[in-house]
Amino acid sequence: MSTPPPPGPHGPYPQGSPAAPWGHPYGPPPPPEAPVNGVAIAALVLGILCFLPAVGLVLGIIALRQIGRRGERGRGLAVAGSVLSGVGIGLWAIALATGGAADFWEGFREAAGDRSGTPFTLSKGDCYNSPGGSVEGEIDEVDEVPCDSPHDAEVVGSFRIPGRTYPGDDGIAELADDRCYRIAETYAMDSWALPDEVDLYYLTPSPASWRLGDREVTCGFARTDAEPLTGSLRADETVLDEHQVAYLRAEAVQYAALDEMPEDDDFDEDPAAQRAWADRVADALAEQSETLSGHDWPAAADGPVAALVADLEKARKEWGRAASAEDADTFYGHEDNGWQLIDPEDTVTVREALGLATTPPDTGEGGGDGGDAGGGSGIEV
Numbered sequence: 001m002s003t004p005p006p007p008g009p010h011g012p013y014p015q016g017s018p019a020a021p022w023g024h025p026y027g028p029p030p031p032p033e034a035p036v037n038g039v040a041i042a043a044l045v046l047g048i049l050c051f052l053p054a055v056g057l058v059l060g061i062i063a064l065r066q067i068g069r070r071g072e073r074g075r076g077l078a079v080a081g082s083v084l085s086g087v088g089i090g091l092w093a094i095a096l097a098t099g100g101a102a103d104f105w106e107g108f109r110e111a112a113g114d115r116s117g118t119p120f121t122l123s124k125g126d127c128y129n130s131p132g133g134s135v136e137g138e139i140d141e142v143d144e145v146p147c148d149s150p151h152d153a154e155v156v157g158s159f160r161i162p163g164r165t166y167p168g169d170d171g172i173a174e175l176a177d178d179r180c181y182r183i184a185e186t187y188a189m190d191s192w193a194l195p196d197e198v199d200l201y202y203l204t205p206s207p208a209s210w211r212l213g214d215r216e217v218t219c220g221f222a223r224t225d226a227e228p229l230t231g232s233l234r235a236d237e238t239v240l241d242e243h244q245v246a247y248l249r250a251e252a253v254q255y256a257a258l259d260e261m262p263e264d265d266d267f268d269e270d271p272a273a274q275r276a277w278a279d280r281v282a283d284a285l286a287e288q289s290e291t292l293s294g295h296d297w298p299a300a301a302d303g304p305v306a307a308l309v310a311d312l313e314k315a316r317k318e319w320g321r322a323a324s325a326e327d328a329d330t331f332y333g334h335e336d337n338g339w340q341l342i343d344p345e346d347t348v349t350v351r352e353a354l355g356l357a358t359t360p361p362d363t364g365e366g367g368g369d370g371g372d373a374g375g376g377s378g379i380e381v
Contacts, residue, residue, distance in 0.1 A: 025130070033073075039063040040081065047084025056085030095358060122203075122218055124187070125234060127151040135201045135222045137343035150228035153201060153220040157183035160215045166207055176202040180219035181201065188221070189248040190235045191255075192357035197223045198233065218317035243298060244354050247305075250291040254342065257284035267328040274331060281338070285316040301353040308350050315341035 046056030050062035058080030067075050122128060127147040135153050145151050159179050161167065167175070180202050189192055202217040221233050237245055257280045262273045263312045289312045297305050318338035325331035351358050 034071055035073065037063050037067050037070075037072040037078065039066060040078035043081030043085065044077045045081070047081040047088065052086040052319040053088030057082055057089065060085060082265065122137040122155050122158075124155055125232070126155045127229070127232070128153060128155070134226070135220070135251045148230070150230050152228060153222040154229060154233055155218055155220045156180075156187035156200075156234075158216050158218045159183065160177035160217075161217060166210045167207075169204075172204045176204060176217050176219065179217070183219050184221070185252065186236060188233050188235045189245070189252070190356055191361055192351070192359060193235055194221075194233060194361065195223070196362045197225050197227070198229070199224050203269070241355075243295070244356055245302065246291070246295045247350065247354055247356070250288045250295075251347070253291070254288050256279075257281045267325075267331045271328075271331070275323045275325065278325075278331070278335065278338075279320050281315050282319035282323055285319060285342070287310050289313055289316065298353075301350060303351050308347060311341050311346060 039059050043056050043063050046052055046059065060078045063074065063078035063081070066072065067078065076135075121144065122142065124145055125147075127149075128142040128144045129152045130142055135197035147154060159178075161172065161175060180200050183192075186198055197367045198221050201222045203220070205214040205216070221229070223229060232239075240248070260277055260280060262270065262277055264270060265274070277346055289309050292305055292309050292312075295305075315338050318334045318341060321339060322331050322334035325334060348358045
C-alpha cells in the first residue's frame with residue numbers, strides 16, 4: 001500500500017474563483033458616456049454663421065434646458081451658440097437701423113447681375129461695336145451704341161440651343177444658319193431694302209461659356225466688307241405701316257415656295273420632285289393673290305396691285321400646268337412662262353406706290369439676299 005507524499009511547506013493550494021475570460025474586465029462595466037445634445041450643436045452652427053440669429057438664440061436656450069433635464073453633454077456649445085446668436089441679433093439691428101443691410105443687398109445684386117459690355121446684354125434691335133471692328137472669332141466684349149451712329153453690327157434676334165451636350169462648332173453653325181435666317185426674315189421683312197454688302201453673322205456659345213450655362217445664339221447683320229453700318233436695317237411691324245406689312249407678307253409666301261426648288265433641277269432625274277415643287281409654287285401664288293385681293297389698299301396702290309394680281313393668276317396657271325407635265329419639254333415650257341410672269345421688276349410699281357424699296361437685290365455671289373452666313377463668333381465668359 002502506497003502512501004501519498006507529505007504536503008509541501010505551504011500546504012495544498014486553495015481553490016479560488018475561476019479567472020475571468022480574456023478581454024473582459026473584472027467587475028461590472030462603467031456606465032456609457034452621456035451623448036452630446038444635438039440642439040446645442042445646431043445653436044452653435046447658427047451662431048457662428050450668424051444665419052437666423054434669433055433661431056440660434058432660441059435653440060441655445062432649449063438646449064440648456066434639455067441638457068439639465070437629460071444629463072447630456074454640450075452645455076458649452078449651447079452657451080457659445082446663444083452668445084454668438086445674441087451678437088448676431090445686435091449686428092442685424094444696427095444694420096437695419098442704419099440702412100447697411102439694404103446697401104449690402106443692392107451691391108450684391110448689382111455685382112451678380114452686372115454683365116454690361118458683354119454679348120449677354122444684347123437684345124433685338126441693339127447696335128454694337130466689337131473690339132477691332134471684327135464680328136468674327138471670339139468676342140467677350142461689346143460696346144452698345146445708337147443705331148444712327150456708325151456700328152459694326154445690328155442684332156436681329158436670338159434663340160436658345162436645346163440640350164445639355166455641347167453640339168460642337170459645326171453643329172452650332174448649322175443651327176444658326178437655319179434659325180438666324182428665319183429670324184432675320186421677320187426683322188427685315190423687305191429684303192430689297194438690305195444693302196448687297198450686308199449678310200448675317202452670329203454670336204455663339206464657346207465650349208467654356210457652355211459649361212457655365214450659356215445656350216444663346218445672337219443673330220445680327222454686318223457688312224461683308226468690314227465697313228461700319230449707319231442707321232437701322234429693321235423693317236418689321238414696328239417700323240412699317242399696315243399696307244407695307246400686308247404686301248411683304250404676301251410676297252414672302254411666294255419667295256418661300258420658290259426657295260424650295262430641288263437641288264437637282266433636272267426633270268428627267270426626278271420628275272416627281274420637280275412636279276411637287278411646281279405644285280407648291282402654284283399654291284403659294286394662289287395664296288398671295290388671295291391675300292393681296294383681300295386687303296384694303298390706299299388709292300395710289302389699288303391699280304398697281306390689281307395688275308399684279310392678274311399676273312399672279314396667270315403665273316399660277318402656268319405653274320399648275322408644269323406640276324402636271326408628263327415630260328421635260330412640257331415642264332420646262334410652262335416653268336419658263338411662270339418665271340416670266342413673276343419677274344421681280346413687275347412689282348416695282350406696287351412697291352413705289354407703297355413706299356417700299358424699288359431696286360431688286362443682287363442675287364449673285366456675296367449678295368445680301370440668300371448668301372451664306374458669315375462665320376459665327378464664339379462668346380467667352
